[in-house]
Amino acid sequence: MPFRHRVLEHWSRILEGAWQRAVKGGAATTPRTPAEAPRRRTDVRLxxxxxxxxxxxxxxxxxxxxxxxxxxxxxxxxxxxxxxxxxxxxxRRAPGVxxxxxxxxxxxxxxxxxxxxxxxxxxxxxxxxxxxEGPLAGAVASGKSVVAVVEVAGAPRALAVRGQAGPTERWSVPVWTRDISTGGVLLRTRAHLIVMGGRDWGTLVPGQLVRTAGKLRPPDPGREEAGILTASSPPGRPTESPLLQGSAKELRERFVAAASFLAPDPAGLLPGMVTGDTSVLDEGLDSAMKRVGMTHLTAVSGANCSLVLGALLLACRSFRLRRVPAAVLAGTGLGLFVVLVGPDASVLRAALMGAVGLISLAGGRSGRGLSFLCVAVIALLLIDPGLGSSFGFLLSVLATLGIIILGRRIIDWTPVSIPRWAAAGVAVPLSAQLMCGPVTVLLQPQFATYSLLANVIASPLVAPVILLGTAAVPLVIPAPWPATALIAVAGTFSAGIAATARFTSQLPGASLPWPEGVAGLLTMLFLSAVTFGTLWAASRPRRVAECVLASHRRVVALIEALESGQGSAVCRPGLRSVPGSSRPMVPLSPAGLDRAAGRGRLEYSTRLSGRNPRWPLRRSEQPVPRHRMQPPGGM
The missing domain is CATH 1.10.287 (Helix Hairpins)
Incomplete structure (x- = not known):
């Protein structure tokens, strides 16, 4: 084997040995804390x-x-x-088959x-x-005008228009077609369309049947809907809304009216955090929350569902109910909460992801969290394959994955002197941000400098807002005074969240530009990896120091071995070791590793001339024999 290959192999063994020695040595000499107790290995089969x-x-x-x-x-x-x-x-007779x-x-x-x-x-x-294929695809491709009877499939979504102030004038509503009439032909088909309409379309609720007229146009490539219907008229003759959907809409409207006595910021933020209704949210506050990465608080996310489900589970367990009845009651309560805020695909996804995150953190099955997440992803994609191209679905999965994989490890790395709730308050937003950051910069190429700081400050205030506000929603109609008291307390906490968003958004460098496209994704991914590695090193200073010192000692030992000839022996150029020959191989030390006491920190000569020492010296550089030396003065 060539000399350089032996040196590389020896170097790899040194690094591996140093790492194992540092890790095993630190584990052997340091008493194991409860946070470092061995836990179940992560199941990655799904x-x-x-x-x-x-x-x-x-x-x-x-x-x-x-x-x-x-x-x-x-x-x-x-x-x-x-x-x-x-x-x-x-x-058994043919092993390996x-x-x-x-x-x-x-x-x-x-x-x-x-x-x-x-x-x-x-x-x-x-x-x-x-x-x-089919007549509907032909009508969409040709952009025909149609008269359609459609069923509202989800909650209307306001469309932001650049440079427009005041109430939103354009709304997007997902619908399922019932009857479509175009050119004297009646089509009875069930297809998914998106209706773009005016202000009247924002008052609809899922389950209603409406009649409208408009013009079809093809959707963007990669979208799940069959077409887009630009409505030229308001929704006509809407049917009665379903009982649950109508009751949920009335509760949301009553809750917004009940919170109107608060200051402008909490009066608009509280309904958004509790029911997802941002119709009265101040534009300045909305912009400030976008600058510091707090927009997930103004929509129903997995955090809302996790808090509601966790509170219901604790309430059930406080009455000493068994696990199965407690799980059934908590699941029923979560279902009612989903109906309250609107059973959209995003809300269902948030409920499922929140349940997975809660089970993985508090269920005592740290190794099964990834399995639960995979089962949830498979179930949602089989029900609605269109979620595969949704950035919201991707961000939800990444945030839950960060909480499962990174969040629990960050909590375990936290010193024992820090309370676990405080460690979780930092670990959960940090892990979600590390996983979602590379995707977020694709949607909005900017870096929220104080996002982690703002979310950590606001995290203790989120739970009281959601829990108290959710408890006040069903009391708005039968018991308005207790509901007002709960809204007042929840509004105080929501005012703190609004103040945090406004303060951090005004700090210097709150929103920095970031590269777009693949370059931005890769740089943010590198930043997330460096941040996670820094946290790991900061939580294990003794192991890092032992690893560095062990590597330093091994490097010194390698240099000494190469200098003394104990490394790989090589033949000088021109000489070969013939099998059976008694002529030994002459060990050769690398150039410049001449031992000289007092030269350099490692006691090796650092004066390298740059000349290959194997080359023969020129005639003018050869030493003069002693018998040819003449004394000074020609004597």
């Missing part, structure tokens, strides 16, 4: 099915029905092949992943056929 289903869902938004059919058949065939290979019986248990588990998991991907692709093929 990550492959989740990733495969997600890829199939995204492909279903871009591929044609024929291509999706090929994908489904190929996935099923390959899954059956892998399942057949995994089920092959073991033959049957798969090992590890390989058998991998093959079975891959087969299940392919079957689920085929199901997601088949579901996407239905929507793809509506987008590319």
């Amino acid at each position: 990550t492959l099915p989740a990733a495969t289903v997600w890829a199939a869902s995204v492909a279903g938004l871009w591929l044609a029905p024929a291509a999706l059919a090929v994908v489904c058949c190929g996935a099923v065939a390959l899954g059956l092949l892998l399942l057949f290979r995994a089920a092959r019986p073991c033959d 049957a798969p090992t248990p590890v390989r058998r588990s991998f093959l079975a998991t891959s087969a299940v992943a392919l079957f689920l991907a085929a199901a997601a692709a088949a579901h996407s093929a239905v929507a793809s056929s509506q987008r590319s």
Whole structure:
């Protein structure tokens, strides 16, 4: 083996030995704290099915029905092949023919992943056929005017218009078609459309049937809806809203009116944090919260659902209920909360992700949190494959993944002297920000410098606002005075959140520009990795110091070994070691490693001439024999 290869191999062994020595030595000499107790290993077996289903869902938004059919058949065939290979019986007489248990588990998991991907692709093929084939696709492609009867499928969403102040004039409403009349032809089909309308469309609730007229146009590439209907008239003859949806809408309106006695900032922020209603939120406060990365507080997110579910579980357990009844009651309460704020896809996603995050943090099953998240992702994508292209869905998954993978480790790294609730108050927003940052800069290329500071300051105030405000919502109609008292207390905390957002947004450098596109994603990913590594090093100063010192000692030992000839022996140029020859190999030290006491910190000569020492000296540089030396003066 060449000398340089031996040196590289020796160097890799040194680094590995130093690392193991530092880690094992620190663990052996330092008493283990409860936070460092061994926990269950993270189960990653469901990550492959989740990733495969997600890829199939995204492909279903871009591929044609024929291509999706090929994908489904190929996935099923390959899954059956892998399942057949995994089920092959073991033959002791021919070892190596049957798969090992590890390989058998991998093959079975891959087969299940392919079957689920085929199901997601088949579901996407239905929507793809509506987008590319049939009379509705032709009407959308030609931009015809239609008269349609549609069913409202979700809560209306206000569309922001640049340079427009005051109430929103344009609304976006997801609908399902019932009847479409165009050119004297009546189409009875159930397709997903997006209606763009005026102010009257913002008053609808899910479940209502309305009649409208407008013009169709194709959607953007990669979208799940079959088309966009630009309404030319307000919704006509809306039917009665469902009981639950109508009651929830009335409660939301009553809650906004009940909170109107508060100051402008808490009067607009409190309904947004509790029910997701931002109709009276001040524009200046909204802009300030966007600058410091606090917009997730003005919408129903996983944090809201986690707090509501956690409070319900604690209340049930305080009455000494068993786990199953407590889980059923808490799940029912969470379902009513979802109905209150509106059963949109984003709210359902937030409820499911919040439940996963709560179970992973407080359920005592740290190794199963990733499995729960993968199951939730698979279920949501199978129900609605269009979520695969949603940035909101991606951010929800990344935030939950950060809490599961990074948040618990950051909490464990915190010193014992710091209360666990304080450690969680810092770890949860930090872990979510580390995971969501690279995606956030793609949507908005700017860096919120004080985002972590603002969220940490506001985190103790979020729970009282959500819990007290949610408790006040059902009391607005039957018991207005207790509801007013709860709203007043919750409004005080929401005023603190608004003040935090305004103060941090006015600090110098609160919002810095960031590179766009892939460059911004990679730089933010690098920043997140550096931040996580810095936290790891700061939580283990003794291990880091031991690792550095051990590496330094190994480097010194390597240099001494190379200088003394104990390293790899090499032959001088021109000489070869012939097998059977008694001529020994001459060890050669590297150039410049001549031992000289007092020269440099490592006692090695640092005066390198740059000349290869193996080359023969020139005639003028060769030493003069002693018998040719003449004394001074020619004597």
